[in-house]
Amino acid sequence: MTYSFPLLNLPTAAILHVVKSMDYGEFLNLSFLSKRAKKSIELMNLKCDELSIYIGDFVHMNMSIGTKRMEWKFYYFLKKNIDEDVEEVQDEEEVDEVEADVFALPDNVELLIFDGVSSKAEWYMERLTVKNWIQHFMTIFHFSEIPHLDFSRSSSIFSIEEIKDSMISINKLSVSSDTGFDIDYLLSNFxxxxxxxxxxxxxxxxxxxxxxxxxxxxxxxxxxxxxxxxxxxxxxxxxxxxxxxxxxxxxxxxxxxxxxxxxxxxxxxxxxxxxxxxxxxxxxxxxxxxxxxxxxxxxxxxxxxxxxxxxxxxxxxxxxxxxxxxxxxxxxxxxxxxxxxxxxxxxxxxxxxxxx
Incomplete structure (x- = not known):
């Protein structure tokens, strides 16, 4: 089979050699191109040392692999579109009405990579759900459970049922007092x-x-x-x-x-x-x-x-x-x-x- 992306036409060993020289943003992009590309990333045998998912009035995931720490911030709109979308909502009553709703989990993500000194945004990706990301990470970073899930301030703006459907088994669960959820109901679901x-x-x-x-x-x-x-x-x-x-x-x-x-x-x-x-x-x-x-x-x-x-x-x-x-x-x-x-x-x- 011939691939439009030249790297994928190389033997597996050669692909793996090239991939190992890439930074995290590059090989994560590569992992979405095809099944073979994703398999090449899997063969790097990268292990996730730490993974924490925080759900509050926004959603983000922190991940550590070796000396690198990655933070995935999920938005409803990518930063470049936020100002445009805010301008469209002029009616305060409309804003109040929107804020009263239960939101779906956001599906636009920004990747920040920390090297111990500073951080930089690597790339943005649209329309990939939290559930899709977790499933993708499970494969390429070889883990079978969420090490830490944290419900914090105002997390009740999201649906418990959707959060539950997005997660796999959980090792540690943290709950703060200002989630807005009925805590009994929350703990019965997680x-x-x-x-x-x-x-x-x-x-x-x-x-x-x-x-x-x-x-x-x-x-x-x-x-x-x-x-x-x-x-x-x-x-x-x-x-x-x-x-x-x-x-x-x-x-x-x-x-x-x-x-x-x-x-x-x-x-x-x-x-x-x-x-x-x-x-x-x-x-x-x-x-x-x-x-x-x-x-x-x-x-x-x-x-x-x-x-x-x-x-x-x-x-x-x-x-x-x-x-x-x-x-x-x-x-x-x-x-x-x-x-x-x-x-x-x-x-x-x-x-x-x-x-x-």
């Missing part, structure tokens, strides 16, 4: 291994227990420090995640002590790591946290390595060991209070969490 609820989001949930009982690898919650804690002991006992991080928990030592006693009796069997953080100038007292709990103090200079859900090793020094009724060991770490910030961590030494 499932992930990791969930990060931004400041005040948890308080807006109508049925928070639906989130508590899900089997997340990590659940991180930022409570609103201006309100009394909305996560009490009974709530924490429902959590079914491996790693649980609650910021602004405002728990008392008595509450922590009661939780430890419930855990000893068998609660939270999936939990591997618990972190409670809040602002307070009063450090927890170990004797209060571990009241009526048999424990062994570990030398302060003894370092043990904890393997988390990502297979990453976390060093813990000292701490106090205690055991569940089934023989599972846990350690409580009281990091005290520093600049009015205190933290307690409890790690559970399941066999797969122990680094030998």
């Amino acid at each position: 499932h992930s291994k990791y969930l990060h609820l931004g400041l005040g989001v948890f308080e807006t949930l109508k049925k928070p227990e639906n989130i508590m009982i899900r089997n997340y690898d990590m659940l991180r919650i930022y409570l609103n420090r201006d309100h009394p804690s909305t996560i009490i002991l009974d709530d924490l006992l429902l959590f079914n995640s491996k790693t649980i991080k609650v910021c602004e928990a405002n728990w008392t030592a008595k509450s922590v002590n009661r939780f430890i006693k419930h855990w000893i009796k068998g609660s939270n069997p999936r939990m591997e790591l618990l972190k409670l953080l809040d602002f307070s100038d009063r450090a927890f007292i170990d004797t209060d946290i571990l009241k009526d709990v048999h424990f062994t103090e570990v030398p302060a200079d003894q370092i043990r390595w904890f393997k988390n859900q990502d297979e990453k090793l976390i060093p813990f020094e000292g701490g106090k060991d205690f055991y569940r009724q089934d023989g599972t060991k846990a350690t409580i770490y009281n990091f005290g209070s520093y600049e009015n910030f205190r933290c307690i961590a409890m790690c559970v030494w399941h066999p797969h969490c122990i680094h030998n």
